[in-house]
Amino acid sequence: MLRPDARSAARALLLFALAVGIVGEVGLDGPAPGINVPLMTLLVLGIGWAVRRRGRAPDPLDAWLPITAVVLAAGIAVRADPFVGLLDLAGAAAFTGASVAAFSGLAVTRRSLSLILVTGAWIVESTLVGTARLIAAARPAPRQQPRSLPSWIGPIGRGLVLAVPLVVILASLFASADPIFQRGMDDVLGFRIDLGALPARLLVVIAISWLVGGLLAVASGGLPALERASLGAAAPTRSVTSQRSLGTTEALVVLVGVDLVVGLFVGLQLAYLFGGLDTLAAAGMTYSNYARRGYFELVAAAGLSGGILVALEYLAVRSRAYLALATVLVGLTLMVLASAALRLQLYQDAYGWTELRLYVAVSIVAMAAALATLAALLLTDRTRWLGHAMAVIGVVSLIGLNLIAPAAFVAERNLQRVIDPSLVPPDGEVALDADYLAVLPDDAIPAMVSALPRLPAAEADRLRDLLLQRRVELLSDPAYASPFGWNLGRERAKEALRALP
Numbered sequence: 001m002l003r004p005d006a007r008s009a010a011r012a013l014l015l016f017a018l019a020v021g022i023v024g025e026v027g028l029d030g031p032a033p034g035i036n037v038p039l040m041t042l043l044v045l046g047i048g049w050a051v052r053r054r055g056r057a058p059d060p061l062d063a064w065l066p067i068t069a070v071v072l073a074a075g076i077a078v079r080a081d082p083f084v085g086l087l088d089l090a091g092a093a094a095f096t097g098a099s100v101a102a103f104s105g106l107a108v109t110r111r112s113l114s115l116i117l118v119t120g121a122w123i124v125e126s127t128l129v130g131t132a133r134l135i136a137a138a139r140p141a142p143r144q145q146p147r148s149l150p151s152w153i154g155p156i157g158r159g160l161v162l163a164v165p166l167v168v169i170l171a172s173l174f175a176s177a178d179p180i181f182q183r184g185m186d187d188v189l190g191f192r193i194d195l196g197a198l199p200a201r202l203l204v205v206i207a208i209s210w211l212v213g214g215l216l217a218v219a220s221g222g223l224p225a226l227e228r229a230s231l232g233a234a235a236p237t238r239s240v241t242s243q244r245s246l247g248t249t250e251a252l253v254v255l256v257g258v259d260l261v262v263g264l265f266v267g268l269q270l271a272y273l274f275g276g277l278d279t280l281a282a283a284g285m286t287y288s289n290y291a292r293r294g295y296f297e298l299v300a301a302a303g304l305s306g307g308i309l310v311a312l313e314y315l316a317v318r319s320r321a322y323l324a325l326a327t328v329l330v331g332l333t334l335m336v337l338a339s340a341a342l343r344l345q346l347y348q349d350a351y352g353w354t355e356l357r358l359y360v361a362v363s364i365v366a367m368a369a370a371l372a373t374l375a376a377l378l379l380t381d382r383t384r385w386l387g388h389a390m391a392v393i394g395v396v397s398l399i400g401l402n403l404i405a406p407a408a409f410v411a412e413r414n415l416q417r418v419i420d421p422s423l424v425p426p427d428g429e430v431a432l433d434a435d436y437l438a439v440l441p442d443d444a445i446p447a448m449v450s451a452l453p454r455l456p457a458a459e460a461d462r463l464r465d466l467l468l469q470r471r472v473e474l475l476s477d478p479a480y481a482s483p484f485g486w487n488l489g490r491e492r493a494k495e496a497l498r499a500l501p
Helices: 004-028 036-050 063-078 082-103 114-138 153-177 179-189 198-221 225-231 235-241 248-273 280-281 286-293 295-315 321-353 355-380 383-404 406-419 433-438 440-452 457-476 488-498
Strands: none
Touching: 004 036, 004 355, 036 063, 036 082, 036 457, 063 082, 063 488, 082 198, 082 383, 082 440, 114 225, 153 280, 179 198, 179 235, 225 488, 248 286, 248 295, 248 321, 286 295, 286 321, 286 433, 295 355, 295 383, 321 355, 355 383, 355 406, 383 406, 406 433, 406 440, 433 457, 440 488, 457 488
């Protein structure tokens, strides 16, 4: 039987979760993504800290987790870019989950990559089912005295509590869908049933409360099953990461084969892409056509090579030959990334920027940083920190995207190509793709409005018409009018669009 204090604590957590669910429904359901997301993140983190498990101080090394969660969530209020916002939201959710686990006294940052992944899976599981456990823990204690009411009263009463809301919701839906049914309900009941958006809003409250309740359960109680299984020991990481399932010989065979293929490709790049040999004679195409293709494939190949290195590092037994071949593969893969970067630059110079090309460029820089870090960790035998380093590189890359503002970056440079054609190589394209600029996120609007007076008349007229259409949408959509949906990028776009004649 549960202790009264445990039952009271479970009820308090459920009330907190319900309160956050109601606040979340008001702030998130309807308004566009904006300042509501960082405010909700701060609210969840604040309540998680308030209900944290007593007697287990958080690890000071985990202090960066909630800070990162708030910074990434704040990006949604700064950048009016759906894709970047989606990345920010995913990162903020992941770091919020890690933060509540850290609040409970569970060390996160100190763990190896494998245990961090296991911990993440347990956090997700506890978030999804933790509220159900709280509900079970909050149930009243069984009565000791005999019941004074008939035994059938309780089941019927509980059934009515469940059935009445469902019946009302279904009746309102049927009444909205069928006027004859609605008239019958009016005649029978004598009043109209019109709940409008209430059922959907209740579902939003329940969904948010359910997830927040799971997070609060983690913050207040930790992950007992995981701690008993793997995190209770003083230093469990050595026993987990030291288990190698691949022999040295197998690893060397893999590295030799991969090194040979990547080395052959790099040799061709040194001869033709960087060295200027006659590509027309070798491949039947001009240098410009040869150099402006394949960067997507090269980024994928570099990612695969890096993945092979990471997998071998966790699976294979190390030796001097293994270390030498792995280091060579890191260097060759960096050359592959250099080839991809040069091809992307040449293609961008000729045809302009797109958001996708910018994301590829950022991924090239991030992968190069990850490979350089991997080489340093390989040489110092500290690859147990590789997962942490990759997480930091990912966060820095995402923050960098928020600072760059991809839509504004792309719009400014593509507009500059039209304003100053000398920036475009002789075989490049100078024409402005106004339709593409018009579908860019709102971060790009100030750059487009400011460039209108300097554009050729035809391009300026086309772009102005598209911007006027967007002005109507931005200024009339109620989702953008809510104070909870305030977003710096959208506010700048509105201000720029108001200045259009």
